[in-house]
Amino acid sequence: MAGPSIASETDSLKVNRIWSGAIAESLFTVLFPSDCRICGTLLTRISRLPVCQKCLDAMQSTAEDVCRLCGERLFLSYALDPSGESRCGLCRRAEPNFARAVAYGSYESGLRELIHLLKYGGVRPAANVLGRMLAEAISTLEPQLSGPVVVVPVPLHRSKFRQREFNQAELIARAAMKIRRSQDRLRLCAGALVRKRETASQIGLTRHQRRANLRGAFAVAQPEVVKGNEVLVVDDVFTTGATASECTRVLLRAGATRVWVATVARTLKISDQHLEIAGPDSDEIESSIEPEDVPMAKAVGI
Numbered sequence: 001m002a003g004p005s006i007a008s009e010t011d012s013l014k015v016n017r018i019w020s021g022a023i024a025e026s027l028f029t030v031l032f033p034s035d036c037r038i039c040g041t042l043l044t045r046i047s048r049l050p051v052c053q054k055c056l057d058a059m060q061s062t063a064e065d066v067c068r069l070c071g072e073r074l075f076l077s078y079a080l081d082p083s084g085e086s087r088c089g090l091c092r093r094a095e096p097n098f099a100r101a102v103a104y105g106s107y108e109s110g111l112r113e114l115i116h117l118l119k120y121g122g123v124r125p126a127a128n129v130l131g132r133m134l135a136e137a138i139s140t141l142e143p144q145l146s147g148p149v150v151v152v153p154v155p156l157h158r159s160k161f162r163q164r165e166f167n168q169a170e171l172i173a174r175a176a177m178k179i180r181r182s183q184d185r186l187r188l189c190a191g192a193l194v195r196k197r198e199t200a201s202q203i204g205l206t207r208h209q210r211r212a213n214l215r216g217a218f219a220v221a222q223p224e225v226v227k228g229n230e231v232l233v234v235d236d237v238f239t240t241g242a243t244a245s246e247c248t249r250v251l252l253r254a255g256a257t258r259v260w261v262a263t264v265a266r267t268l269k270i271s272d273q274h275l276e277i278a279g280p281d282s283d284e285i286e287s288s289i290e291p292e293d294v295p296m297a298k299a300v301g302i
């Protein structure tokens, strides 16, 4: 008599148990990923970001002397110019078109891995940590900014966007803006710039070739937002500045009064030569290695 109802109750309990088991399991996987994705040690802390505290703590901001204009590492041979300003050799020869570029840290080790986790691994919670770093980089520009500033993430081409499903520069910028909530003179405008065409890999190109490769890649989609305002271009990585310069060129042409650049990371020279760290990335690595330096760069093995 009561058979069928007991049976169905048992069945529903069983289903519930299976469901809650599955939910707990998936929650566990989300909350307790097995290993730190950077160093491989077992994670014990509850976090949506699969990176251990030791690895996060190691991602320090660049403490050494850097170029006042482009953020490049400075070496003793050109520490100060006659005006008392620290500038690298390149900026002494020709000033960049942007007012100043700042970065939180060096594009290497854990910081590089964390950026890759977001960009290529799709680990979106990494954007929050990277956003904090970007906010710190932006704060170093603070004394020089005047009036309202339009914050523009470097855009992806729509084909790349479709493939990745997000623009890492925009995610990082949004996270940074949240941290700076109280200081509302910075206004994020993610659609101000668009990428009109996908650009070929910059690896192995000379500085001149890289500029040519990027020429016409960006366009201002919202000139009314840009005109008469200072603009802060933000991105995950600054390598040689070819992307920053090209974005600056179109923004200035659209009437921006000054253009600033802030990134989470920057490639830094590893010696007082024209040699920089080159990586396998195709979209953001714009190796500044001149052709004659290529064999040397390969020998470094980075």
Ligand SMILES: [Zn+2]
Pocket (backbone or CB within 6 Å): 036, 037, 038, 039, 040, 041, 051, 052, 053, 054, 055, 056
């Ligand atoms: Zn770790």
Ligand SMILES: [Zn+2]
Pocket (backbone or CB within 6 Å): 067, 068, 069, 070, 071, 072, 087, 088, 089, 090, 091, 092
């Ligand atoms: Zn410089």
